[in-house]
Amino acid sequence: MAPVLPPPLGIFGGTFDPIHHGHVRAAAALCAELALARLFIVPNADPPHRPGPRAAAGHRLAMARIAARGLPQAEVDRRELARPGRSYSVDTVASFRAEAGDAPLCFLLGMDSFLALPQWRRWRELPQLAHLVVMARPGAPRPPPAGQWWENLRCGTAAELRESGCGKVYFAANAEVNLSASEVRRQLARGGGAHCVDAGVLSYIREHGLYRGGGGEGGDSARLQKTICAVLEEAKAVDLRPLDVRGMTDITDCMIVAGGNSGRHVKAMADLLQDKLRALHIRPRGVEGEEAAEWVLLDYGDAVVHLMRAEQREFYELERLWGEEARALVGASRKNA
Numbered sequence: 001m002a003p004v005l006p007p008p009l010g011i012f013g014g015t016f017d018p019i020h021h022g023h024v025r026a027a028a029a030l031c032a033e034l035a036l037a038r039l040f041i042v043p044n045a046d047p048p049h050r051p052g053p054r055a056a057a058g059h060r061l062a063m064a065r066i067a068a069r070g071l072p073q074a075e076v077d078r079r080e081l082a083r084p085g086r087s088y089s090v091d092t093v094a095s096f097r098a099e100a101g102d103a104p105l106c107f108l109l110g111m112d113s114f115l116a117l118p119q120w121r122r123w124r125e126l127p128q129l130a131h132l133v134v135m136a137r138p139g140a141p142r143p144p145p146a147g148q149w150w151e152n153l154r155c156g157t158a159a160e161l162r163e164s165g166c167g168k169v170y171f172a173a174n175a176e177v178n179l180s181a182s183e184v185r186r187q188l189a190r191g192g193g194a195h196c197v198d199a200g201v202l203s204y205i206r207e208h209g210l211y212r213g214g215g216g217e218g219g220d221s222a223r224l225q226k227t228i229c230a231v232l233e234e235a236k237a238v239d240l241r242p243l244d245v246r247g248m249t250d251i252t253d254c255m256i257v258a259g260g261n262s263g264r265h266v267k268a269m270a271d272l273l274q275d276k277l278r279a280l281h282i283r284p285r286g287v288e289g290e291e292a293a294e295w296v297l298l299d300y301g302d303a304v305v306h307l308m309r310a311e312q313r314e315f316y317e318l319e320r321l322w323g324e325e326a327r328a329l330v331g332a333s334r335k336n337a
Contacts, residue, residue: 022179
């Protein structure tokens with residue numbers, strides 16, 4: 001007879017800048033679908049794979065605690081904020097695993113983050129520490145294309161997650177994060193946003209004067225995207241595709257995907273883009289993958305750039321995974337020979 005394991009635990013990390021109804025509804029749906037005994041909501045400190053938060057850590061922690069009052073299983077955990085240096089998910093999940101004993105541990109992440117896992121630090125260790133539970137975004141294909149790295153780890157029901165402590169990938173049936181934090185911040189800057197966040201969170205935001213004014217939230221976004229596309233065209237990028245992902249992800253407004261004929265070409269595009277934007281006093285929030293130059297990710301906040309060799313692009317199928325809802329930006333997609 002298989003051993004009876006303790007009830008599963010969940011980890012829901014994010015910048016929560018601010019925590020909004022999309023986060024809370026997804027958390028409630030997953031508590032029910034996965035039969036979680038506890039859900040740990042973990043505000044990030046300094047995430048290496050995305051722009052830095054607009055609100056200070058103490059404010060984001062306070063807002064998360066306010067929003068979590070409506071979730072009986074939820075507990076806001078501040079371990080990432082207390083840890084010095086950069087915030088890596090593998091370290092956080094490992095610390096929870098050390099505390100969880102034999103209990104099934106479910107690491108919850110959005111489809112956008114899941115697709116970018118190969119860019120994360122020590123990402124292959126994550127399934128050895130926890131189950132990966134993926135939340136959909138509106139318009140995402142269900143299920144994602146077969147043949148990817150997760151195929152042999154995938155399970156079809158939430159009940160299977162309760163049979164072991166870690167090691168499975170589950171695409172949740174009922175949880176969608178259907179709001180973009182950048183759009184929420186824009187509405188708050190204009191004095192709106194009441195329908196996007198908990199009433200207590202909204203009161204806290206107004207009391208502390210958070211998210212006032214544009215602060216760069218979209219004001220120069222279109223110019224940035226056009227500049228990036230122009231530089232990549234100059235660098236002879238292959239099949240340049242700027243995708244409008246507003247409302248689909250908290251990470252950015254625009255994903256720009258472009259191919260390179262070789263690792264040298266990918267590296268040259270990344271170097272030229274950084275040089276040209278640096279001359280305009282624009283620096284990336286983060287750069288990943290430059291050494292191998294098979295897939296270089298450059299995070300410019302309102303635009304995240306993926307420069308990929310043909311083999312990587314064909315394997316990960318980012319454009320297909322984002323679905324037809326991701327509209328082409330800055331005119332039609334470009335194709336260069």
